[in-house]
Amino acid sequence: MQNFTFLEPIDLLIATVLVVAAGTISVLLRLGLERSLAIAATRCVLQLGMVGLVLEKIFGIDHPLPVLAWLAVMIALAGKEAVKRARWNYRGITLDAVITMTFSAMIVGAIVTQAVIRVRPWYNPQYVIPLLGMILGNSLNGISLCLDRFTDHITSRTSEIELLLAFGATRSEAMAEPLQTAVKTGMIPIINNMSVAGIVSLPGMMTGQILAGAPPIQAVGYQIVVMFMIAAANALGSMSIASLASRRLMEPYGRLRLDRLNKSKGPRIGKGAMAGRKSHTDR
Amino acid sequence: MKKPFFYAGPFSAWVPLGRTLYEGIEIELAESTFNILKGASGCGKSTLLQQIVGMKPGTKGAKRILDGKEFDQSMLPEWRSKVTIMMQDAPLLSGTVRENLAFPFRLKNAGGRAFHWAEALRLMHETGLGHVKSEQDAGMLSGGERHRLALVRALLWSPAVILADEPLAGLDEAMAERCLALLKEYSSRPGKAVLCVLHNLDYPKATGRTFKLP
Structure with a gap:
């Protein structure tokens, strides 16, 4: 530097x-x-x-405990933020988001910090905190888009889901389509971002590294790792939040529990979409 | 005493402000019979049919027995594949007519049943849907056509028991008679029974054992 x-x-x-x-x-x-x-x-x-x-x-x-504690704070805040923008919420939605964040951030974070970048010592905060921060910040958007799409699907196309159930569909069969569309929606922003990276937008992390004096090729290398890491975190996060939500909103034997959904107060979605767009450029 | 072919109950239902719609209702159907569920508008006929298939609450302690086999709550999906409800508004999946007839046969609980397009065509002709194309968007069908398509699907699926919630809605008299005759013929087969909510009981063919909700 x-x-x-x-x-x-x-x-x-x-x-x-x-x-x-x-x-x-x-x-x-x-x-x-x-x-x-x-x-x-x-x-x-x-x-x-x-x-x-x-x-x-x-x-x-120089001790792992404060690093882990800080990560826990980040996960909790990200989980809370992810569900704040949803049009519908249900009891336990924040817990689901936190579980999802922990699961996707830990798996992807461990692979990137320990196998790809090989951070030493393993908890080195210089790498671990910003990388996990990027994973969380971006999967937050994926998760919130995914949740919104999922609840929208099951509330607007209830009769189709019930039709499947009426013919003996299991919970996973009846929820397959809402789950697929929701995960797809959660994945679209990162796919768009990867396809235009470097052409339309100079990703934030790369810009930051270049500003800090890193050689551009190194910065590009890190940026690729970051993009792939975010893609994985979004896929895992979307899949996991949609499956958790589908478990809360349908009984194991296949009865929809839309009574567990509450409409969120205020028009959050416009705000959410805007905020989503904003932080995608921060990558 | 001989066990009934079909038994479900007891079921109770309340409306939100606490008024009891019905309490402790049990439904027993004999094999190869056509049965009618009657009651004033808003008395809970649809709710009862949906409770039988476990899609509405209020079924705690209820038993479901078909052909001597009891189905507990965890077996509800399998139960619904054998005791299939035709819902009042004749819902459709977004997609083609063919897709709407064939989707049940791809479910895990299809249990070896196979979709035969020739049979579907025959039933469509019988219900006056001969002009409908297989690749047509099902969303473009009229209300009456939707109800007939739902009937074709149920007959193709061939469950042991069909719970039909106003299956003749939106049909003119002649067509309603024809569809009712199909349902009655189906109910008379071995190993089958039909329980039907009818809006209009003036059809000459609408005869059978009658359950009346209070």
């Missing part, structure tokens, strides 16, 4: 001019976004600042 330029507080202050400029545009065009922008910018500074401090501490301790 020979070309790394350290940022001083004054540099950040200068950067504040940019967000103030955004606020000025909002005032000039009467968008009424100044308040939200100010709150968002402040939250961004505080959250990132706190994370920076925590990470500095964790990096300094």
